[in-house]
Structures are given as C-alpha cells and as structure tokens.
C-alpha cells in the first residue's frame with residue numbers, strides 16, 4: 001500500500017490564468033508546510049514585479065491621456081477605445097489596448113489632470129527600470145501571452161488537436177512544441193539564484209543572472225511607497241481606469257491595498273501574498289510533493305503544472321499516458337472575457353472546449369477527473385458590479401444574476417458534458433473554489449487527496 005501511495009501522478013490542467021499554479025502552491029502549503037516556508041522568501045521578486053508592473057501600466061494610461069489632453073498625440077499613439085467596454089483580454093491591459101482597440105479621444109474624454117499628476121509620473125519614473133531589471137531576473141514567465149506575441153503555428157485549442165484552424169503544418173509544429181516546451185520550469189532559475197530549492201526532478205542547470213541588484217530594486221520601490229499610494233487612491237485615475245476598461249492583473253488591487261507592507265526595505269512575503277503572485281508557467285513543470293504530515297509522511301506525489309495558453313497545450317499530451325488524476329480548473333468569472341492569445345475566443349467557452357476534449361478522451365478513461373470552478377470570489381464581485389451574465393451566456397435566460405445561481409448553472413453544464421461524453425461512466429467531482437483562500441482550499445485538497453488515493457487503491461485492487 002505504501003508503494004502504491006507514493007505512485008500518484010496528478011495533472012493540473014486548464015486555460016492560462018485559471019489558477020493551476022496557485023492550486024499547486026496550496027498543495028505545498030497544506031501538505032508540505034516546512035518546504036513551503038523555506039521557499040516563501042523567494043517569491044518576493046515576483047510580488048514586487050507584479051506591483052511595479054501594475055503601477056507602470058497605470059502610468060502608461062495616464063501618459064496617453066495627458067498627451068491627448070494637450071492635443072499632442074498622433075492618431076497612431078492614441079489608439080485607446082472611447083467606449084467603456086472591457087479590453088479584449090489579458091491581465092496586462094496596455095498590450096491589449098495597443099493591440100486590439102482603435103479610435104481617437106474625443107474632447108469629452110479629457111480629464112482635469114494637473115501638474116501634480118505630472119510630478120507624480122516623474123517621481124515614479126524610476127520604477128520603469130526596476131520593472132526591466134525584475135523582468136530580466138524572472139525570465140520569460142514574467143511576460144504575458146498576447147495575441148500579437150503568440151505564434152499561431154504553436155496554437156491548439158485542445159491537446160489532441162494537431163493544428164490551429166488549418167494554419168500549421170502538423171508534424172513540424174508538434175515536433176517543435178515538444179522540444180521547446182517539455183518539462184521546463186519557469187522559475188527554477190531565479191529560485192536557484194536565490195539559493196532556494198525547487199522541488200523538481202527535471203530542472204536544467206542555469207546561471208544566476210549577473211549584475212542584477214535586487215536590493216536596489218527593493219530600495220527604489222520602498223522610496224516610491226507614498227507615491228504609489230497616491231496614484232492608486234487618486235479618484236481621477238480610478239475613473240480613468242474604469243472608463244478605459246483597463247484590466248490590471250487579478251491581484252493588483254490586493255497588492256495596492258498592502259503596499260505599506262510590500263514597498264518596504266524589510267518586506268517578507270506572507271502566505272497570502274505568495275498565493276496572489278502571478279508568474280506564467282512555461283511548458284510542463286514537474287513538482288515532487290513530499291507529504292510532511294504523520295499519516296502520509298514521506299509519501300510522494302508527482303504534480304504536473306502546465307502552461308495553459310493555446311500555445312502550450314500540445315505539450316500536455318505526453319503526460320496523459322500514466323496520469324492517475326486530473327484536476328481541471330475552469331475560472332467561472334470570465335464569462336465576459338476573451339483569451340489573451342486569441343481575442344476571438346470567449347474564455348468560458350474555451351474552458352468548455354477543453355473540458356469536453358479531456359472528459360471524452362479514451363486515453364484518459366482510467367483517470368479520475370476533478371473540476372474546480374475557480375475564481376468564485378471574482379464572480380461574486382463581477383455580478384455585484386452589475387455585469388449581466390445573460391448578456392454573455394445566451395442560454396442563461398431569466399435566471400437571477402447571482403453568483404450562487406450562476407455557479408450552479410455552470411456546474412450543471414460541466415457535469416452534463418462529463419456524463420454525456422465520457423467513454424465509460426465516471427463520477428463527477430465538482431467544487432466551487434477561490435484558490436486564494438488557503439483555509440477552504442486546504443480542506444478541499446485534503447478531501448481530494450483522500451478521494452484520489454481511494455480510487456487509486458481501488459483500481460490497484462488493494463481496497
């Protein structure tokens with residue numbers, strides 16, 4: 001039994017920003033708290049990067065707005081939409097705004113920005129080079145995928161597709177994807193350069209980035225603390241962000257709220273800070289989770305965390321053969337958003353396409369599948385802000401615009417797909433989650449671990 005318990009292979013699947021890496025962090029926090037504590041400090045640079053990047057995104061929007069108010073911008077520069085509609089997608093809105101929206105400012109859009117805003121911009125200017133330095137330090141995972149940077153020949157809607165709308169030569173693109181994306185760890189390099197262990201058995205040697213002064217970055221950020229607060233709390237700026245439909249990362253508001261603690265020379269990340277940190281996963285990353293609690297002490301699970309964008313999905317396939325369980329994350333709040341890598345595709349619809357392909361796969365017949373309808377906290381906020389689900393989900397009809405009702409409706413949809421499409425009957429395990437909530441997620445994961453173990457032992461005819 002002990003041997004069987006140590007054999008579990010779990011895949012975390014779902015689109016980009018669905019919360020896979022955050023769920024992995026919860027596994028570590030819940031079952032390997034000692035190792036988690038040892039790693040926590042290494043997330044500081046990521047958190048600082050997330051904060052600084054949000055500040056710079058706001059400064060970009062402000063600059064464009066001020067330039068327009070002066071009448072000094074060309075059409076080419078001022079391609080921000082006039083409407084208050086959301087940008088097509090992606091957490092980092094300037095990319096989306098630049099890439100996807102056009103239109104000029106009208107005089108109605110002009111704001112009463114004053115010299116104090118110009119001064120604020122000047123005082124925060126050093127954060128530009130801090131962002132560049134942190135980006136260099138953290139590597140490619142710090143760059144979000146956008147439609148303009150995505151290579152269409154690498155895109156697939158599901159791991160079983162061989163090309164994207166007929167545009168790629170299948171065999172060549174598949175080979176390339178496998179060689180580029182197989183088991184690469186996005187943050188191994190920066191963790192190692194900070195002397196942290198990575199918990200992975202498939203890391204590549206790499207040299208720490210020379211010449212990067214992380215203490216210098218911390219110093220600059222600490223010096224900008226009051227100005228960051230001023231920027232975030234300025235009502236004109238808040239109104240501008242809303243009017244332009246600027247979407248910062250899911251954790252931006254949280255980090256701004258805690259800026260006194262974060263923009264500090266002695267900053268040490270808390271568990272919640274780390275759960276909120278965003279660093280895109282590249283390829284497929286293998287993590288060995290060694291359980292520390294007495295009942296399971298020493299047993300090991302292999303957890304595979306994958307990059308979720310359509311450019312990464314073909315790399316999942318080689319890991320399906322011997323997987324025991326799949327934890328599929330579908331963010332439930334994104335019914336009105338589009339994929340960053342392909343703004344033609346609705347994010348909720350994309351999750352359903354992926355889900356269908358996973359539950360109907362013959363290759364995965366023997367695999368337990370668990371669904372997390374995630375980001376429930378953000379769904380609550382979105383519906384409370386007045387966004388109408390029925391405007392985006394055509395069959396939602398006259399149901400109440402309420403998070404619990406919407407979640408129940410979506411849960412039913414996913415369940416029906418599993419029941420209808422599974423090659424053999426299999427039970428449906430669906431949970432409503434907000435994986436930034438460590439306490440509740442810990443309870444769910446404990447329940448899940450017991451269930452997966454039981455299924456595994458049953459299949460091995462031990463129970």
Ligand SMILES: Nc1nc2c(ncn2[C@@H]2O[C@H](COP(=O)(O)OP(=O)(O)OP(=O)(O)O)[C@@H](O)[C@H]2O)c(=O)[nH]1
Nearest residue numbers: 016017018019020021022276278281308375434435
């Ligand atoms: N508020 C809230 N934020 C969440 C939740 N789940 C994840 N996030 C945040 O969403 C962001 C993206 O989460 P990740 O875990 O990096 O997403 P991922 O699925 O690993 O994305 P890729 O690596 O690009 O495939 C992070 O900043 C998380 O903190 C949630 O339930 N609620």
Ligand SMILES: [Mg+2]
Nearest residue numbers: 020021280281
């Ligand atoms: Mg990830």
